[in-house]
Structure formats: C-alpha cells, structure tokens
Amino acid sequence: MINEVKSVLAAFFGVQKEVNRKRDFEHGHALDFLVVGLVMAALLVGGMALLSTVVAG
Template sequence: MFTPRCADKSPGPFDQLLSVLAAFFGVQSRRNRERDFKHGKAINFVILGVVMTIVFVIVLALVVKLVLRSAGVS
C-alpha cells in the first residue's frame, strides 16, 4: 500500500514530479503544496515545469500531425 511521505521532509525528485503534474491539472493537495513551499527548492520546480511544458507542446504537436495525416490533410 502507498504511504505518503511525511510533510516535514524535503520533497524528492519523484515528489517534485508529482507536484508539477498536479499543478498542471490544478489538483495539488494543500499538504503537498505547503511541503513544497516550506522544504522544496523553487529552481527544481521551475526547471521541471519548463521541461514538462516543452514535453506537453511536443506531444500535442505530434498528436495534431498524426490526426491531420490520418485525415489526409498533410
């Protein structure tokens, strides 16, 4: 069973990734948000956010290209 990490500890890389993904969807829990602001380094979240945004744009562009190709447009 999954047990959440203690809110008093610094977020690890996986916790930071989950926090960024939750922020993308707007579903971050208050406890995790407080942990991130108290114990996390802002630069880590900024870098992950930029990387995840770039990945999102690339995936979106590939999906659009695939849909257009299957519709015979391109």
C-alpha cells in the same frame, strides 16, 4: 525529484493537497520546480504537435 514531478503534475491539473503544497514551499527549491515545469510543458506541446501531425497527415 519525484515529489517535484508529482507537484507539477498536480499544478497542471489544478489539484493539490494542502499538506503537499506546504511541504513544497518549506522544503522544495524553486529552481527544481521551474526546470520540471518547463520540461513537462515542452513535452506537452511536443506531444500535441506530434498528435496533430499524425491526425492531419
């Protein structure tokens, strides 16, 4: 699961090594990446909403 998190973080920033990308496509499962990506996106949106609430309030 750690490799999926690392790969999704790299995708969020737009940087990833070719070796890791190949590994993900050869050995990874799409559902794992989808779940990790959705959770991380939800955390990002929630964190930004919380930050804006704290700054505005």
